[in-house]
Amino acid sequence: xxxxxxxxxxxxxxxxxxxxxxxxxxxxxxxxxxxxxxxxxxxxxxxxxxxxxxxxxxxxxxxxxxxxxxxxxxxxxxxxxxxxxxxxxxxxxxxxxxxxxxxxxxxxxxxxxxxxxxxxxxxxxxxxxxxxxxxxxxxxxxxxxxxxxxxxxxxxxxxxxxxxxxxxxxxxxxxxxxxxxxxxxxx
Numbered sequence: 001x002x003x004x005x006x007x008x009x010x011x012x013x014x015x016x017x018x019x020x021x022x023x024x025x026x027x028x029x030x031x032x033x034x035x036x037x038x039x040x041x042x043x044x045x046x047x048x049x050x051x052x053x054x055x056x057x058x059x060x061x062x063x064x065x066x067x068x069x070x071x072x073x074x075x076x077x078x079x080x081x082x083x084x085x086x087x088x089x090x091x092x093x094x095x096x097x098x099x100x101x102x103x104x105x106x107x108x109x110x111x112x113x114x115x116x117x118x119x120x121x122x123x124x125x126x127x128x129x130x131x132x133x134x135x136x137x138x139x140x141x142x143x144x145x146x147x148x149x150x151x152x153x154x155x156x157x158x159x160x161x162x163x164x165x166x167x168x169x170x171x172x173x174x175x176x177x178x179x180x181x182x183x184x185x186x187x
Contacts, residue, residue, distance in 0.1 A: 004068050012060045030076045036135045037080035051079040122172045130165035137162050
């Protein structure tokens with residue numbers, strides 16, 4: 001079994017076997033990242049393919065300092081952002097002022113009450129801009145200033161979109177929770 005270092009060295013030499021091993025080892029992880037940013041699975045797979053092309057062409061630039069998985073994740077996230085920018089003009093776009101979300105108050109959801117598929121569906125229903133900001137801030141750990149620079153928006157817009165994304169998620173989970181409790185009779 002090849003180590004990551006051997007795979008990296010092989011990929012830097014454009015060795016097909018090393019590229020295949022890298023893909024097999026990390027494609028599921030990176031697809032999970034791409035799914036968070038994409039509108040659907042097909043779009044996520046496109047982003048994944050673009051990410052691997054960038055990885056294969058730029059692996060020689062990986063310095064070896066820091067986590068290799070972290071570097072791969074960063075390439076996938078940056079590719080998703082680039083994909084978002086390229087396709088922004090083709091998406092149905094909701095202006096932030098037009099999207100009214102009612103704060104439902106603080107709801108405490110039991111951790112295991114929602115399945116990962118349900119949570120993924122709720123995130124996927126967010127407008128693209130909200131989903132992008134939410135993922136970058138809440139999941140990837142970027143600061144609002146960094147998000148603003150990455151997406152070409154104002155820092156306050158990033159904060160506002162994050163706040164509205166949280167409110168929309170809370171509202172959707174609240175509705176889903178009520179539906180589930182009616183269905184399972186636990187109300």
